Amino acid sequence: MAAARGVSASAGEARLRVGATSRPEFTFAPGGAGTRVLPEDAMKTIRFARSALEGSVLAYGCWRLAGTHDPAQVTPERRAAAHAAVIAAYELGFTLFDHADIYCQGAAESLFGEVLRQVPEMRERVRIVTKCGIRFAGDPDPAAPYRYDFSAAHIIAACEGSLKRLGVETIDLYLLHRPDFLCDPAEVAAAFSRLKEAGKVREFGVSNFRPSQVAMLQKACPMPLVTNQIEFSLLHLEPLSDGTLDQCLTEGLTPMAWSPLAGGILGGRIGAAMNDPQHARKAKLNDALELIARDRGVSRAAIALAWLRRHPAGVVPIVGTTQPERLREAAQAAEVELSREEWYRLTEAAHGQRLP
Ligand SMILES: NC(=O)c1ccc[n+]([C@@H]2O[C@H](COP(=O)([O-])OP(=O)(O)OC[C@H]3O[C@@H](n4cnc5c(N)ncnc54)[C@H](OP(=O)(O)O)[C@@H]3O)[C@@H](O)[C@H]2O)c1
Secondary structure (H helix, E strand, O other): OOOOEEEOOOOOOOOOOOOOOOOOOOOOOOOOOOOEEEOOOOOOEEEOOOOOOEEEOOEEEOOOOOOOOOHHHOOHHHHHHHHHHHHHHHHOOOOEEEOOOOHHHHHHHHHHHHHHHHOOOHHHHOEEEEEEOEEOOOOOOOOOOOEEOOOHHHHHHHHHHHHHHHOOOOEEEEEEOOOOOOOOHHHHHHHHHHHHHOOOEEEEEEEOOOHHHHHHHHHHOOOOEEEEEEEOEOOEOHHHOOOHHHHHHHHOOOOEEEOOOHHHHHHOOOOOOOOOOOHHHHHHHHHHHHHHHHHHOOOHHHHHHHHHHOOOOOOEEEEOOOOHHHHHHHHHHHHOOOOHHHHHHHHHHHHOOOOO
């Protein structure tokens, strides 16, 4: 990838310095409305099958953006770091951003909305994914339990809340976060239709759904469900064999993979947990990643992400680091196409033994 370049309208402010490689540093300075940031690199893009939605082959995930799950703990330093992370992703060519109404109880969406206001041309270039359907304990009354809520009233109210926090008129892709056991597919379909007709949502999808749940909802919905956002990584192989990816290929859903580095383990955060029963397997997998990474001249994280991208369903990994330099390393995955042999070498290491 070539260099990325940012230009700030506000001179004299402390500049964010990340990276000490041959690539120029990121140059975003938090600067208020009118700040210009120009991504010089175009990351490869992917079109979500069955839709006109197109975004970068890697998405940037905003779950950890605030650096805390408590909105009261979003200090000015955390706010600045969150802005810097979003801008770093944008400068690197990420155009797909993943949110949920519950991330830091709405603060992640608000922080992202602040960046959109500071960098107005960004809205046109990025695609925003967000989710609804999980409700915290105590909402709306103190006795309410943590739960799932796919009632039409909740879906519509949650969407309005996300639009407001993000400061946008339309959500590009709106997902149901986790299956609601009390889901009435016809009611969800009616809510989706209302949001689409009102121009508040372009495309719809689901997250953490089993294939049968996708099929059930799709049967009721007049619009295609374009993604199932699932946990998928070298340390979470189930989607390869539980029918999830088969369904994506059969029905044309474009899967998105959350925790693609298994919360950082695959990037190197294997830790010193020798008493972890999985330690030997993780260490072997890290060795296999390291070998291929060295051979390809990229980071281990990039290889772990490229492993996801190699699947023919067109998996979109959602990168979750908040550190711009790690983000830069992860972005290398957009350029790596693993061979069948490399893919199976990693899969065998992840499996812990020779495949049957
Ligand atoms: N639909 C769902 O139910 C669901 C669930 C979970 C997540 N998600 C989405 O998926 C996104 C990604 O999930 P995730 O954050 O768990 O992804 P991840 O990339 O697997 O993990 C990110 C974590 O790993 C650390 N990390 C990243 N690279 C590292 C490296 N090279 N070495 C050591 N540590 C490293 C990061 O720390 P630093 O920040 O310090 O680098 C961060 O804490 C979320 O932001 C969210 O958008 C969706």
